[in-house]
Amino acid sequence: MGKFSMTRLGPLFAVVLASVLVLTVSPSAATAGPASGGAGALQHQIDLQLAKTKGGVQISDNAVAYNNGDVIVVFPNPGQRKAPAGIGSNVRNTSLARTAAAESPAIAAGLQDCPDGFTAHSYCFYTDVNWGGRRLQFQNTCVGKASDFGFDNQTSSWVNNNPNAYEYTYDGSNLSTFLWSTGLGASQSSWVGATNNDRMSSWAKHGDGC
């Protein structure tokens, strides 16, 4: 009888033990995989952005600010075509980050998640067509150089929310070789066209203090 019990219990015990092993092994395996390809990949992009530009400050898991928040670059989450609205997740506990995040409720008024906030009517450039990829937001910048913000020769679409200003864009880094102009006032383009794609290196805002 005792021997019979052992042979019956043996396989059962093996199954239970296997289940415990699976439960024990799975979480550590899951941590090692997606973490390095998901959030880790996003942070790696932001680290590169901070390394190749000057004056950038990370204000969330998705965003880097320049010029005391006048310029903000928002990165898409891994696997996402577009950058998140606002400044993304895990807003840092600094006044710069909190101020930028506080603008978020006003973003719905802007086109394509480009902020039309209570302090300024932003204009935005996007690295992909249809307002995808990284979103580069500018409030009061009168003249800009794309390489200063890590997107030289990458712009494929744009938005202007300012009712009193428009932006001229150029191929050269010092406002040489005109490419296109945004509209005066709320306007947008999902695609700058094959001739102008990935060529913008500088721009100038005209109007509203510039």
Ligand SMILES: [Ca+2]
């Ligand atoms: Ca592009």
